Amino acid sequence: MSSVVTQPMYFDTASTTQIAQEVLDEMVACLSSNGCHGNPSSLMHQPGRAAAAVVAAARKQMAAELGCEAGEILFTSGATEANNLAIQGVALAHAEQGRHLITSKIEHKSVLETCQALERQGFDVTYLTPNRAGWIELEDVKNALRTDTLLVSLMHTNNETGIQQPLEAVADLIANAGVLFHVDASQAAGKFRIDLNSIPIDLLSISAHKFHGPKGAGCLFIRNRRRLKIQPLVFGGGQEFGLRSGTLATHQIVGLSEAMHLAASRRDADFFHVVELKSFFLERLAMQIKIKIHGDPRCCSPYLVNISIAGISSDALINQLLNDVAISSGAACSSGTIDSSYVLRAMGIDGDDLYGAVRIGFSRYHTISDVLKAAQHIVSAVHRMQELD
Numbered sequence: 079m080s081s082v083v084t085q086p087m088y089f090d091t092a093s094t095t096q097i098a099q100e101v102l103d104e105m106v107a108c109l110s111s112n113g114c115h116g117n118p119s120s121l122m123h124q125p126g127r128a129a130a131a132v133v134a135a136a137r138k139q140m141a142a143e144l145g146c147e148a149g150e151i152l153f154t155s156g157a158t159e160a161n162n163l164a165i166q167g168v169a170l171a172h173a174e175q176g177r178h179l180i181t182s183k184i185e186h187k188s189v190l191e192t193c194q195a196l197e198r199q200g201f202d203v204t205y206l207t208p209n210r211a212g213w214i215e216l217e218d219v220k221n222a223l224r225t226d227t228l229l230v231s232l233m234h235t236n237n238e239t240g241i242q243q244p245l246e247a248v249a250d251l252i253a254n255a256g257v258l259f260h261v262d263a264s265q266a267a268g269k270f271r272i273d274l275n276s277i278p279i280d281l282l283s284i285s286a287h288k289f290h291g292p293k294g295a296g297c298l299f300i301r302n303r304r305r306l307k308i309q310p311l312v313f314g315g316g317q318e319f320g321l322r323s324g325t326l327a328t329h330q331i332v333g334l335s336e337a338m339h340l341a342a343s344r345r346d347a348d349f350f351h352v353v354e355l356k357s358f359f360l361e362r363l364a365m366q367i368k369i370k371i372h373g374d375p376r377c378c379s380p381y382l383v384n385i386s387i388a389g390i391s392s393d394a395l396i397n398q399l400l401n402d403v404a405i406s407s408g409a410a411c412s413s414g415t416i417d418s419s420y421v422l423r424a425m426g427i428d429g430d431d432l433y434g435a436v437r438i439g440f441s442r443y444h445t446i447s448d449v450l451k452a453a454q455h456i457v458s459a460v461h462r463m464q465e466l467d
């Protein structure tokens with residue numbers, strides 16, 4: 079006896095995205111028997127040098143897309159590691175000069191928990207509160223700066239709400255104060271143009287699987303890497319300029335750079351596509367049920383929306399939709415617990431709005447018909463739940 083299990087439609091793209099065929103093809107070619115199996119650090123022989131050349135080309139590609147030098151890109155296992163290395167690496171290497179860091183209450187756990195670990199080691203961290211629109215006020219950053227502040231860490235685009243920070247103004251302010259600025263760009267890289275040549279960001283984290291690359295791949299941009307002191311977290315063979323030991327995962331690096339290249343080459347088309355998807359989706363929902371959008375839509379990424387539906391809890395809705403539409407109530411690492419979203423709470427959202435919040439993510443691979451179907455599934459689920467009440 080066999081039963082056909084149909085996959086629900088996938089709309090949790092803020093959590094992760096499907097790999098692009100182009101990326102997969104490059105990775106498979108790299109991993110195949112006549113691919114690139116040498117160790118990129120073994121420069122005594124041809125297979126090693128061939129792998130080193132592939133890594134160098136990927137580094138150059140990433141740098142070209144981001145407007146920086148190839149030597150400023152350090153490959154990691156993803157944004158969690160990049161965030162850890164940026165924040166701990168800077169703090170531990172500069173502890174003699176200062177012990178104060180600034181971040182916000184709406185950062186990803188890989189930033190927040192890294193800061194908390196540093197607090198246990200004697201560092202002092204200011205956690206800024208966002209306004210109701212979902213972003214951090216410039217004035218608050220300014221007021222939090224101290225003479226012993228080493229680093230400010232703020233995200234580009236929030237992974238629960240899609241709200242984007244006014245980064246250019248913040249970056250200028252922080253640069254003028256002579257403080258280092260780290261940006262978690264996991265939800266922005268590939269999707270939005272980030273020109274490191276024109277914006278004074280010192281450290282920037284990227285995760286490949288948020289823009290149709292492989293999981294377990296990412297990078298950290300480090301401006302003036304030769305001059306900026308960073309304490310490594312992983313010791314060993316001295317790969318990645320001595321800052322991140324371990325044999326380089328050639329195929330992952332190829333996947334990251336191919337995903338970046340692909341995203342950059344179709345950035346505008348993808349952007350206008352998701353703008354359209356999001357507006358069709360919200361329009362279709364709003365015609366039939368009462369929804370509330372969290373965060374100011376004018377500062378929101380079109381790749382994501384966070385909504386509550388009157389009288390409906392997120393857990394119940396997600397369960398009703400289980401076979402039809404995969405969506406989530408927040409960050410993957412914290413869902414599974416019944417905790418409400420700390421991001422929305424920090425924005426001052428409470429009560430039913432807080433417990434009903436779900437996020438829906440759009441991607442280049444969704445069609446208008448997909449989003450209309452998803453909206454219809456949600457509407458039917460809500461009607462079913464209202465009848466049960």
Ligand SMILES: *Cc1c(COP(=O)(O)O)cnc(C)c1O
Pocket residue numbers: 092093155156157158159186188233235236237262264265284285286287288294295296
């Ligand atoms: C996904 C994500 C991360 C973690 O990235 P990984 O590559 O999965 O470690 C960090 N910050 C934000 C904002 C994210 O969305």
